[in-house]
Amino acid sequence: MEKKLTLFKNRKRFGIEKNIDIIFKNTALVLSSFVAIILLGIILVVFFQSFESFSRYGLKFLVTSEWNPVKDEYGAFTAIYGTLVTSFLSLLITIPLGVGTAIFITEDFVPKVAREIIGSFVELLAAIPSVVLGLWAIFVMEPFLRAFFVFLHNFFGWMPLFSTEPTGRNSLLAILILVVMLLPIVTSIARDSLNQVPKKLRNAAYGIGASRWKTIFSVILPAALSGIMAGVLLALGRAMGETMAVTMIIGNSNVFSWSLLSPGYTISSMLANQFGEANGSQVSSLFYAAFVLMILSLVVNIFAQWLVKKFSLKY
């Protein structure tokens, strides 16, 4: 009996198979830690490359707007302001549009097939490369909207926002092309969170006599709010980092202006424009700007993730 047991006990895996198992596990472990290595690598590399500029200008870099490679003076205020203005204003337009579309898709105004087609159409929009959107913006959107911009300037020119004569590419066009890019993100995330609201909440609201839109505004939207907020923040992060379409249409001018109808700059478009030909301390200043952009988008992203975790649906 005892002999049998030891026999059974000794029947372990072959050494080779055991080793393969261990190697496999550790390889997977190493591969998964690549993410952390790359992330830390990006932060460290960009930080160290920007160090020269950082120690020279400090935080003054963020508030001065002179960018002069000849005099070797650098300040990124115009680009930072442009990044913030374009992303926030485009989000301001996108939120009602995207949430409205999401409500349209999740309610039963039209048959399910039609709603699904519209939904996948909007999602396909997300698959179109931003450089193609930029091309479209240059050759289709800009000529199409020029008359409208002239109208804006003529009637609202007294406002600083529209005070410059519209001549070709400008910040407002960048904002509008960002709206096109952000719509799919906001719509699809808002749709998912609206779909996750349990049906019984809606039925309860209808049961006590609430109308459809009373139900949407007082029950369904509040229940889906955290998800929608997270989607909005993700879209904000995307808007800040978006490069190609904005670079192609914003006009790339470092002259600061309050007007949306004048050419502007964003951090990412500055990088796209100047990185290839930069040398000396300009490179370091560009890295500094890249670092600012990275911190901005990291903060927005981490906040979005925190929001999802904190307020994930409790129903």
Place this chain on the structure above:
Amino acid sequence: MNSLYYQKRLSRNIGDKFFTSLSVICALIAILPLIFLITYILIKGGSQITPELFTLEPNPPGDDLDAGGINPALIGTLIITTIASIIAIPVGVGGGIYLAEYSKGGAFSRFIRFGVNVLAGVPSIIAGVFIYALIVSTKILFGSTYSGLAGGMALSILMLPTVIKTTDEGLKLVPNELRYASLGVGASMYTTILKVTLPSAFRSIATGVVLGIARAAGETAPLIFTALFSYYYVTGFGDLFYEMGSLAVLIYNFALEPYDAQNKLAWAASFILVLSILSVNIFSRILAAFTEKTKRV
């Protein structure tokens, strides 16, 4: 008695009608750009498609009216995306396997999952800046500066989070009974993963990976100062270490040229890029819908 009937004039009904039409307008505005975009790309790009487009080199802008073709850019996009896939797929699938199969929800795996989400949110141009600092400016790759290889690496950073996420989520959907059954008959962990769980999650992982590749193929920002651009044919393996063209960068460069011929070439390249990306998207969507249907039965 009257209150039992639907009354048009009631403020709540007027409000409902108003908001309903508002959301209809939102949906219309949302799909309008896509319709405009697709028609313009089909008309403006589709009309430029000729057989020569696929075989010729693009001519440098300005000197003559004929813009040439997009062959180097087309091949370049294929090469750069392949390099990115070769790097990102093994690393991503391996990392996803660790997260889904080995980790027990501890601090490490939570940190990695968090890192994946953060990396997915890093602006694509930052990936280009990173590879520029790490590889292009240091000439670490056998003394070459701008190269297709560096471009592929920059793209792989953007693909990695997608691949890990889809692997992780695809594997999590595999029922535990399958794992227990496999381990129960004496299979080791790696046999279980390679022969049982990975194959049963294969389709959902493949769909996600293919979508990730399609997305990377259209990325421009990471390439403009890593792979740069080239007007010349890709002739051999050694060209990996030199500047390499891509459809995306071609569109960017030629859209900003003042010459009509180059602009037309940009439209033609957009046509090909958008058509291939959209068809990959639609195909994988149909595949995913099909999988879902068979699963439900």
